[in-house]
Amino acid sequence: MNLQTQNSNIAVMDADSHLEARNIHVWFKERHVLSDVSLHFPTNSVTALIGPSGCGKSTFIRTLNRMHELIPGAGLAGSVYLDNEDIYAAGVDPVTIRLRVGMVFQKPNPFPTMTIKGNVLAGLRLSNRRTRDEDELVESCLNRASLWNEVKDRLDAPAGSLSGGQQQRLCIARSLALAPEVLLMDEPCSALDPGSTRRIEETIRELSSDMTVVIVTHNMQQAQRVSDQTAFFLAEEGQPGHVVEFGSTDNLFSSPNDPRTEDYVNGRFG
């Protein structure tokens, strides 16, 4: 069953949407970089955003937790609904949104001045919240990010002593400590080796049992392995970035509606 929007190639799965972007446009200074993006993210689904570099997928993902506005010159039109409430409505504190919608960045960026444990608890400290049992929280978050066994004996070591892949899993654990409902991941594996990548993909599958995940990726195999639905972004010469096609991952990869999608998923460009 397909729900049609302005773009006939955009199909949405039939489920409650947890997070929903409606008609998002983005400008940087006067430059229009993203046009009319409307996507629905059902509860506990994994959505992959694919497309060549510079198509606006990383920009888009930052509009979902109000990180976009921190970039100087950023502009935005449209709305994003989280549990049917507009996160851009006047009077909404962006901090409350970022606590509910977590984010993992492209480059692993643990806080170098903190220990491993300190990094997991950084979100609590930064948002001035407390938990009853810190050790338990640290263990459960590291476990869910499948890092616990590797670091349980050196929780007080500086975060910089970990390998790149471990650092990225630490960043995931750090986000999980705030118990977000949605986790945004901006090319989380692009700086990692295949082994680390595989482990993070496993983590993503596990996380999706109780949270909604949106992941930007360059890697089409990765999109196929981890996601339920996929959106294909494209910015053609002299045009702003936009969504060419959106639908279930299986459909989009096996029988794309748009020739451009077909070319891209078959590796003919990008």
Place this chain on the structure above:
Amino acid sequence: MNTRQVAKGDRAFFAVSTAAAFFTMSLVFAVLIFLSIRSWKTFSEQGLAFITGSTWDATSTPGTFQILPMLVGTLVVSILGLIIAVPTSVAVAYFIEYMAPPKVAKIATSLIDLLAALPSVVIGLWGLYVLIPHAVTWSKLLSTHLGFIPFFRTDFDNAQGAPFIAGWTVAIMIIPIITSVSREVMGRVDKELVSAASALGGTNFSTMRRVVLPTAKSGILGGILLGLGRALGETVAIFFVLNLVFETNWYRVLEPKGGNVASLIVSKFAEATATEISALMAAGVVLFVLTLIVNMIATSIVQRAERKMAS
């Protein structure tokens, strides 16, 4: 071409640069050695009392030369300067790097760098004619309303020449220095870390406290020590606004009784006898050792911070 010739030319090139390097390195020792030789007479005649006593008498023979009040005064003025300068400098650095619009930040940055090169004699001139009238009023207010706090108690009507005013003057001198260093290290904090903090629900305040300051901490500390070094060795700016009195004043900052090693040297030097010059050289040695320690600590902290940031 003859390879031996090439090597010879290069050898001369390296010899010159090596010689310059050793010359520079030896200067620090030369300063210490020469001043120590010239002041040996004072150290041996006055003994430890040189730094623990409070009398300066050049008229009698052999003369008594003791600088405790000047040493204490130097420390008091420098600490007062830091108390005023450190919070304000860090605040201004934060303002420039994290609050101001880019254009304002750019102008403020060059202005601060320019002011860091402001001649101290100009600050002294300003302190003497512009700051003192205001500072005297402030001191009066402090002593009448907060006189119950030991620091602000005074038995004098007028605070002209008090350590408080000298500390304020020194603060104005070192604010640009500390701000300049703090701004630089705050600006070098990885923007990715600041983004990460925002994404974790950090507010401006918690991001500054948990991420920016811990990362920039050692750099800022280096800047503070640099400012302290300048404050300890500052001469003319203090000379104009501070009364030099040979009576140790540990903490009553509003009483016009101060001391300062560098100012002492300037004020006595022109008419000094040979023995007094030796005593002033000795005072210089003490001051130099004090600032050298502060600067070596500062240098090693900053170099370690730079290495850490680079890795």
Place this chain on the structure above:
Amino acid sequence: MTTLELLPRPKDAAPWRNRSKSLLTKIALASVLPVVLAIAIGKAFGIPGPITLLLVFLPLQLLASGLAALSTRGKRGVADSQLNVAVLFATTFVAIMLGSVLFSVVSFGLNAISPHFAYQNNVYVTSTTSLEYGGAGHALLGTVLVVGLAALIAVPVGIAVAVYLTETRGRFRGPVRFFAQSMSGLPSIVAGLFIFAVFVSTGISRPAGWLASSALVLLMLPTVIRMSEEVLKLVPGDLRSAALALGAPQRKAFFLVIMPAAKTGLVTAILLGIARIVGETAPLLLTMRVNPNTNVNVFSGDMSTLPTYIFAFLTAGFDTGRARSWAAAFLLLAVVGLIFGTARAISAKSIKK
């Protein structure tokens, strides 16, 4: 297939700037009320201005901003609001102080200065001489000569040390860097004492310009070394290896390739080193004596410089003397500003390239 249009940015493309009416009211209240209240309380109880500012206005402003933040963003907004108020308050304080320094020098200086001040000397000037006569021309010349001689020594030595630190594999690079940096904290008065101890106490020379220059060398060296080292480090390694790969000896690689590449940076380093010493006063007071007359010989005789000129008139303590000090301070600040501006312009130009 449809082509998407590039749309112009609408005016309201920043929803995060949208503020509800109630929020705007709160912001307006939080910025106006403390001022009004502080003035009222200060007047009512006759509290002096500075105390009102610090002990009435500042707490009221912190409270008002805190309350406004609490009602709009909850508890976590409070700390942010206090941070903003504290930072803006401190920044204003610094701006007023440093602004006052600049303003005083410019306004008092312009009051007392006239074109002849920059070239006439001070012979026959007494406390009763009107400002129409005499000037600091001799002191300006003295500054140029003394600082020029200092730069003449400090620049080659400083750059040579920087070469040692960047171009050689000398074993003592660590200690050299460490001592050079430690020297940057050498109190200027100690530099003066040192030169006095070496040359005057030993009877080698009477106080003279070149002794002052020697003292200034000690103060200028660390700046030149540090900045030149940074500049030389910025020269790409490829350029260096390319020159060496062509068979150039290292000294030629340096003079023909590296030095030209780092030229503008080195000039900036020299200028900033000069800016650092041009206003130095304390060492000059010990190593040379003021002279109301013009002297162009840095190797003998008394000579004035701008800082010692200011110092002498300040300690003289009469009204026209004070005016002359301000005028000379203005001249000195103009010199520092000129050096600084040139350094900025040069480095800005090289960045553009």
